[in-house]
Amino acid sequence: MTKVDVAIIGGGVIGASIAWHLLELKPDLAVAIIEKDPSYQESSTPRSAGGIRRLFTKEVHIRLSQYSLEIYRNFSRTLGQEISFRPYGYLFLARKESWPSLKAAHDLQRSLGVTAELLSPAQIREIIPELKVDDLEGGLYGRGDGYMDPYAVMQGYLRRAKEKGALYLEDEATSFVLEGGSIRGVGLASGKEIQASAVVNAGGAWGADLSRRMGYPLPVVPLPRQVFVLQPGIPFQNHLPLTIDPTGVYFREEGQKIIAGYSEEREPSFELTWDPRFFEEHIWPVLAERAPNLEALRLERGWAGIYDDHIHDHSALLGPHPELQGYYVALGFSGHGLQHAPAVGIGMAEWILRGAPQTVDLTPLTVERLWTKNWVREEAIV
Numbered sequence: 001m002t003k004v005d006v007a008i009i010g011g012g013v014i015g016a017s018i019a020w021h022l023l024e025l026k027p028d029l030a031v032a033i034i035e036k037d038p039s040y041q042e043s044s045t046p047r048s049a050g051g052i053r054r055l056f057t058k059e060v061h062i063r064l065s066q067y068s069l070e071i072y073r074n075f076s077r078t079l080g081q082e083i084s085f086r087p088y089g090y091l092f093l094a095r096k097e098s099w100p101s102l103k104a105a106h107d108l109q110r111s112l113g114v115t116a117e118l119l120s121p122a123q124i125r126e127i128i129p130e131l132k133v134d135d136l137e138g139g140l141y142g143r144g145d146g147y148m149d150p151y152a153v154m155q156g157y158l159r160r161a162k163e164k165g166a167l168y169l170e171d172e173a174t175s176f177v178l179e180g181g182s183i184r185g186v187g188l189a190s191g192k193e194i195q196a197s198a199v200v201n202a203g204g205a206w207g208a209d210l211s212r213r214m215g216y217p218l219p220v221v222p223l224p225r226q227v228f229v230l231q232p233g234i235p236f237q238n239h240l241p242l243t244i245d246p247t248g249v250y251f252r253e254e255g256q257k258i259i260a261g262y263s264e265e266r267e268p269s270f271e272l273t274w275d276p277r278f279f280e281e282h283i284w285p286v287l288a289e290r291a292p293n294l295e296a297l298r299l300e301r302g303w304a305g306i307y308d309d310h311i312h313d314h315s316a317l318l319g320p321h322p323e324l325q326g327y328y329v330a331l332g333f334s335g336h337g338l339q340h341a342p343a344v345g346i347g348m349a350e351w352i353l354r355g356a357p358q359t360v361d362l363t364p365l366t367v368e369r370l371w372t373k374n375w376v377r378e379e380a381i382v
């Protein structure tokens with residue numbers, strides 16, 4: 001039996017960030033990260049598109065992104081890990097019908113200090129000269145937003161957490177050790193047990209299942225999402241921001257190539273296959289219409305990954321579980337967990353060690369809102 005102060009289930013970007021922040025705040029803390037698949041074959045982090053934007057519609061998400069963007073901009077200096085951050089921006093395109101909601105989001109973002117810009121169709125073409133804009137009312141541009149290498153971020157946090165003494169256990173958490181209304185540790189598939197006074201469920205798309213089996217159901221489901229890599233017939237002249245068409249199809253630069261995706265309606269599942277026909281039928285026609293230089297392209301490959309979708313409001317569930325002393329949750333990121341990992345890491349560490357998040361206010365995202373129903377319905381889900 002191993003005894004630690006905090007056991008973290010899941011060594012993806014969220015678990016790794018929480019571990020590192022815990023040890024930053026309290027270097028003598030004993031922290032264990034339990035990861036069932038150290039190759040991360042199916043984990044969401046390495047399958048992410050790597051984007052970070054401040055263009056959200058809810059204050060808490062904007063603040064999480066503002067904090068995290070600063071961390072990512074300086075990651076190689078502060079964490080000693082190169083994450084290939086590319087500040088090429090985010091650009092939401094809008095037709096007449098969605099223009100008012102884009103303007104409302106812009107007002108909120110500006111009021112919180114985000115340098116978001118509303119662009120006319122002509123200004124959009126200054127950024128992407130190839131784009132067809134005659135059906136557009138305008139765009140919302142997040143200059144300085146961008147994308148990075150998700151695997152490098154995760155490895156950066158993991159490496160530094162291990163250097164600071166975190167135990168990394170290759171095992172699966174299969175049960176909770178309970179005692180008088182409190183969690184006291186976790187049981188592992190190997191038959192071992194980890195004793196801990198705090199247990200964090202950062203198990204991504206798999207985390208809700210373990211919680212349900214232990215009697216603490218959470219409304220988080222696995223949603224498959226596909227990403228496609230293509231070689232454009234004619235390259236874009238300028239660096240391409242992550243651009244979201246009014247249809248929901250998004251595309252961005254990836255070196256000399258383009259990656260594209262679309263959050264289609266799916267039944268919850270852990271399906272990890274990708275379908276070239278889906279690209280041909282649903283994505284390619286949108287790309288060819290929006291950017292004529294993409295009419296001729298070569299689909300090179302693709303992949304699928306899983307969102308851990310919080311079905312009520314598509315916003316994470318964070319902090320202590322109100323029904324089980326010592327049980328902390330960091331799940332339900334609904335497609336924006338990578339970009340919020342730094343803010344979630346510091347906030348969760350403060351919650352565990354100091355009783356409340358201090359650096360970034362995570363309290364609108366408490367698990368408690370499953371009872372209060374104070375939903376944080378995010379409209380800008382990509």
Ligand SMILES: Cc1cc2nc3c(=O)[nH]c(=O)nc-3n(C[C@H](O)[C@H](O)[C@H](O)COP(=O)(O)OP(=O)(O)OC[C@H]3O[C@@H](n4cnc5c(N)ncnc54)[C@H](O)[C@@H]3O)c2cc1C
Pocket residue numbers: 009010011012013014015034035036037040042043044045046047048049050051052171172173174202203204205206207210225226227304305306307308330333334335336337338339340
């Ligand atoms: C296609 C796609 C595109 C995305 N694009 C973006 C984007 O552009 N920007 C953005 O911010 N986010 C994006 N995301 C979302 C982002 O990837 C996730 O929100 C984030 O990676 C979640 O990190 P995590 O650590 O919670 O989950 P994971 O990375 O899945 O890590 C959880 C880990 O827990 C382990 N685990 C689970 N249960 C157990 C157990 N019982 N015992 C031991 N280990 C366990 C798993 O093996 C896994 O490694 C995207 C996701 C996908 C799928």
